[in-house]
Amino acid sequence: MGHITRRTAVKSTTVLGLAGFTGGLLAAPAAAEETAPDAEDTARPTSLNGWELVERTNHISTVWTRPVPGTECSIDVCTGDVEAVLVHVIRRFHYEVDELRKGDVIGWRAPSEVKKTLTESNQASGTAVQIRPGFYPAGSKGGFFSPQLMVIRDILAELDGVVRWGGDDSRPDESLFSIDVKPADARLTAVVEKIRVWKDTPGKGAGTPVDVRASGRRKAAKALESRQRGTAA
Incomplete structure (x- = not known):
């Protein structure tokens, strides 16, 4: 079994700590992506026949x-x-x-x-x-x-x-x-x-x-x- 120095032990502990911290940061966006938006947030106003209203023409428009x-x-x-x-x-x-x-x-x-x-x-x-x-x-x-x-x-x-x-x-x-x-x-x-x-x-x-x-x-x-x-x- 190899000899573990104090420096090696401190370095290993630091890497593990960073890995856990990074994992926590990555987990938050993933959870957010899985959260479905409310219907009210995605609903867009429509005309009487059910088609989406358009604010402008001939510019990023239908x-x-x-x-x-x-x-x-x-x-x-x-x-x-x-x-x-x-x-x-x-x-x-x-x-x-x-x-x-x-x-x-x-x-x-x-x-x-x-x-x-x-x-x-x-x-x-x-x-x-x-x-x-x-x-x-x-x-x-x-x-x-x-x-x-x-x-x-x-x-x-x-x-x-x-x-x-x-x-x-x-x-x-x-x-x-x-x-x-x-x-x-x-x-x-x-x-x-x-x-x-x-x-x-x-x-x-x-x-x-x-x-x-x-x-x-x-x-x-x-x-x-x-x-x-x-x-x-």
């Missing part, structure tokens, strides 16, 4: 300025699936309801500019647009002729209720069209896939004439109208 092909318009909109759907709505409106010009469509609005209890709050998450709000002011009805209204109902029906028209709300806003499902809803994904197929298929999609008076399309439109009126905000 909302960016996007063109609407075939029109002079561009909109601030939640990119991806929401963009695909709302752009489709605007294009059909442009081709079949009334021609749109630059500035006719308003997308995102700051959270401070909308009423959080109304459907217009969806604009603050980039998931709604107003088409010619000056022509169809909030609170009034009857802004569209019957053939135009038939097209609007057809647009909503072909999108399987993923979009809601503000004209059906208890306080109507006939200029407003908004996403009516929450994030990650399978219906949104399915509708976007349909739009993509239409874009790649000659004779399909926005800009292609459709018979909105066809019995099947009218039946679907009326059924959706009844459902969405029944859930008026």
